[in-house]
Amino acid sequence: MFLAFPNFNIWSTPLLLLTIQGLIFAVLICNRYRKRKNLSDVLLFFILVITCYHQTTYTLGFMGWYDTFRNTKINYALIALTIAIAPLIYLYVKSITRSSFSFRKKDWLHFLPAFLVIIYRILIFSYDALQPGFAATQNGYLKIHFDEAYFLPVYSIFSYIQNTLYLAFTLQLFYNYRKKINEYFSNTFKLELNWIRNFLLLYIALFLYDLIQTITGTMFIDLDYKQQWWMTLFTGLIIIYVGIKGFFTDTTKLKKLDFSFSPNRAAIPERDTISKKKIATEDIQKIKGLMEHEKPYLNPELNLSDLAKLANLTRAQLSEIINSGFNQNFNDFVNGYRVEAFKDMLQEDKHKQLSILGIAYECGFNSKATFNRVFKKLTNSSPSEFLKTFG
Template sequence: MFLSFPDFNIYSTPLLVLVVQGLILIGLLFSRFAKTKMSSDLILGLLLLLLCYQQICYTIGFMGWYNEFRNTKINYFLIPIALGVAPLIYFYVKSVTSSRFTFRKRDWWHFVPIFSLVAFRLVIFAYDASQPGFSETQNGYLKIHADEAIVQPLLIFVSFAQTLLYLAFTFQLYINYRKKIQQYFSNIYKLELNWIRNFLVVFSTLFLYGALQDIISSLIVDLSYTQQWWLNLFMGIVVLYVGIYGYFTETTKLKKIGFGFSPEPVDILEAEDRLKTIPEEEIESLKQFMDDEKPFLDPELNLSDLSKKVKMSRGQLSAVINNGFKMNFNDFVNSYRVKSFQDKVKAGEHQKHSLLGIAYDCGFNSKATFNRVFRKLTEQSPSDYANSI
């Protein structure tokens, strides 16, 4: 099938192009990390480097390496990358959704499986290399009878379980982040990090594709090298997509603000907390301040800023809003913005200005957020409301 190495054919060429572009993006991420020390760039770069490593191994195979060099020892270094990719996915999302993320010494424990496998492969390579006739064969005794016969079948199940577990934890981390920002920020459009959602969906799809291929190959029919090519093509596209969006998407906004507060969402408060009575004077004081000072007109208003203005601690203010108004911070502030918008429309300002312009004057900072919030709080669109006046 393959000509002499390097053979640029319909299988190897697309993979080679994707790998080269992936390596360029990795270089850009590492270069930016060297300048900014943003841990998310380093983690994403390492994640993509592992994927590209596997891509390179398959690419040179499709270029005829294994046919040209029958006694190659590369099989000793074909490491199942899922053992390293899974924790890197988790730590990348954690580094982006945490304003004070630091990689701690104990976090290295997450990488014990991949480091252990690398050490095991080095040991069996050293042993096999010391045996007579090793230079005349591709795989030595321990590679065949220990690694391929025992370890690799176990790794299929271990990698599947580990990846599934880390993806579940990472989705939970992202969902909790989305809930948390509603308790802290009044405008969350730029903080929703839909890129991270897409990132997780892409890697989940890649994981399911790979798992399905493993099941078919193990239980139904042994897939050929070329039949597995589609997974490698998909992986190359994933590297390109993740690299481009990971490099150009703004994910550092949280680093510029103190986002260390973790108030409890109103919908998961304990029953006794729901019944806790908030002093009426605190509720009225907050209402009066919102009506008189109109802090909601500031698009960047957050819980910390408002707590300073009303001279409450962040925890105290969160409790007043959650228990006194039965809302999270985001809905509380946006309810005033919506009311301000309605008042301006009733006054006929929509005859002089666009609805979006009025919304911006009321403290909203994006069309998408304004439309979503208005419909959520009034059960009608802004235009329908304006037409009803």
């Protein structure tokens, strides 16, 4: 007997190819975990696998599964596990940005709702499977009269609320971490941080798209499968991006950063107003002299701890001097000297011997993107525009 399944068409084929590619990258990331034992790889693996699993409903539907197997029981296994995705995203970002992070027993509580939903689905399937005539129908009594009528609407609302909270906490975690990097390091780790930012923004966009589509379909117009197909295609494209960038972006260097100290103004002992002004002036001159004569900013990996050792200060004291005395964070402070060094080299006609990027590297910058961004921020012109002023 000829079956309509699988039907490869313009609707099913893109979804199938994107999902398969996503699973391939999930396998590659899982294999990398076996070699490196990075917990972030396990979390990203499950994010990709569950997101691909969510594609199953529409992929199989457009391939003709439901028309061919009219008594299929697959709906019992198709569970929206977005309540597991949001905690996974939170823990993934946390595992990258906290060197001390490890998965503890209490972290399983993040996934308790997802486990309960899976157990619930097994129970209603077990009940429906015992009812007369179940083999001749697609959905049993509880699936229709309880799951779809009552449970799924409540579950959907709970899922959106939970996702909103988790994504908000994750964004806060990321932006606080990025701010701390500017307080400690002259290298902003732009590539790695951009990956985390884009990863979060894409999943937020996906969440908002799904929310808008659900509200539209519930309150305004009944959307058919082809109208909802675009959401599934968008998800598939995100899967590919996350798979590729997640595999090729090395985030382990972020996990190795030392944030054992948090800059705190209170760390400086209290002094009377006159002494504070006098010492602050002396400290400012001391740091300026160090930067101008020893030029530690030429080291592209210079961090707050390194400079504190050179200045014979604690990190708390140095952070206070830079923040209050120079009104800058550590990153801007160091890169300001690098920009000035770049200008000095142009004055010496070094651009006739080296490229702009070559001079930037000589001045302590570690990437073209960082150099261009910092130079534009501090001078309001691009390096090439600035070079034209030298004729």
